[in-house]
Amino acid sequence: MTAAAPVVLDVRNLRAYLYTRWGVVRAVDGVSFALREGETLGLVGESGCGKTMTGLSLVRLLPEPAGRIVEGQVLLEGEDLVTKSEAEMRRIRGRRVSMILQDPQTSLNPVFTIGDQILEALRLHHGDGARALTGRAEEALRRVKVAAPEQRMRAYPHQMSGGMKQRVVGAIAVAGEPRVLIADEPTTALDVTIQLQYLALLKEIQARTRLAMLFITHDFGIVARMCDRVAVMYAGRIVETGPTRAIFRAPRHPYTEALMGSVPRMEGTVTRLPSIEGQPPPLHDLPGGCRFAARCAYVDDRCRREYPPTVPIGPAHGAACWRVEPSPSSR
């Protein structure tokens, strides 16, 4: 369905390191993926695997001065963002790539009204007069289903619920009509019923604007609901990527398999939820071979020596594991 849509964001072999006093943290270590118009790619993985750092490096907002992109390309509609100047990036952010963060409580400035904050985002991207801008801002609120936008414009963030605030954050994020939206766990801080509403809202915005979405999460329920494709990240690298259905039905990388095994299921009785033994390797002191080797059930000598290449398995499905045989159908 989405295969025919043009690629909006093409990330090639991106490496972003953090230079800390404990050494070089290789948070993003050779990540490649492509995002098509109107498509949602889920980036999943456990805490500290580099998901957020990947998101931040796409808009060149790594923590300063420690973070640096050391290699790779981020091609936004063919233009490489890695080589852009800071002034050029400022024009790109918000207008062509935007972002929603996890916590709505701190995503809005407590001393300004909702209206002021939406207006600020609009003003940075449009040259309209004050009245036209106010109209646009109310329209933006209406689009994210905030009731009574005219009154809400004058409300302060603390007068709104978390779900409402996150909607406003969404309205601000899409105010500049970006091509790509990076959503970094946007529903983690919301309760479950509000989560569903919010996800439906994002889908709706996406359907209307043909936005490409990078959805960073660790919740497989959300992945199943939201994403067309999934990229599983482990210790700074993408270990498996494929259509959501394929990843859920037939995970090929041992890590994905183990992750799927640890998702609680509704059917059947479970005495004890399986978990993955051990800890991911520290990103400042990575082992030589496959990074999952120490926790992998199928590990052999080669895994410890060499990092496996990404093997194509099916249509748009690939895994970086020595055990995976390339499927004949993909040849």
Added chain:
Amino acid sequence: MARVEERLDTGLVASAPADDAARPRLRGDLARMPWVSAVIITVLVLGALAAPLIAPHSATEQSLPDKLRPPAWEAGGSRNHLLGTDVLGRDVLSRLIYGARVSLIVAAVALLAGGGIGLMVGIVSGYLGGRVDSFLMRVVDATLTFPTILIALLLAVSLGPGLGTISIAITVLIWARFARVVRGEVLAVKARDFVALARVHGCSHLRIMVVHIVPNVLNTFMVLLTLHIGFVIIVEASLSFLGAGIPPPTPSWGQMVADGRSHIASAWWLSVVPGAAIMLVVLAFNLFGDWLRDWLDPRLRQV
């Protein structure tokens, strides 16, 4: 699904905005306002502004026949000199009123300059972090180790005494206190997501500092300002007491205390009256600052 959404939505509308909840609740908080402080501060400011109109006598004119008159309620006092006269026959009340001008001017200049510098340094230091922060904070540390009075005396001696000198001296001494507190606040504000999102939306660093950070530290800054008025008045009085402040004959409270020192046994009012004035005013400003802090901080505000 869609229907559920609608229902939840309308539920949210029902509990929708109460606009004035945003502002501090005026009536309840005004009741807790320290009225005595407010009155003292108002009287001080009005007195200083209208000094030539309300002072019963000139502050500098000497009248030796009237020297060392006690206050009106003491034996030998007269209605003409409500708080008595000094060694040179000058009216103590009039000198007190004119002296308030000195205190307030010095406080205003020093706080505006010192507070302004401190605010800027604190914001730049906290926001930029890294080497800039380390450098600026070491300068702050160094400034805070200066012995207050000694530095002020040195400055007074090298620049010559006067209103300007004393203001500069106090500015040099207090900016670091502001810078340090503001920096701490900026660090806390900077860590919040809206700062990162502002960058995502294309704001420059300068815009983020001015538009997003400054309003968030302004509460703290205002409180700090009020709490330092008392401190500045005391420093000014101390410097004048030591003779490094405002040169005579311009009256200043510290100097009046100093002048009365040698007559304390026979004419107590010379030192006690300006001393009491200093104490009352400083106390008033401090109480007012405490109240302002509670009032501006929603967490401490009582419902």
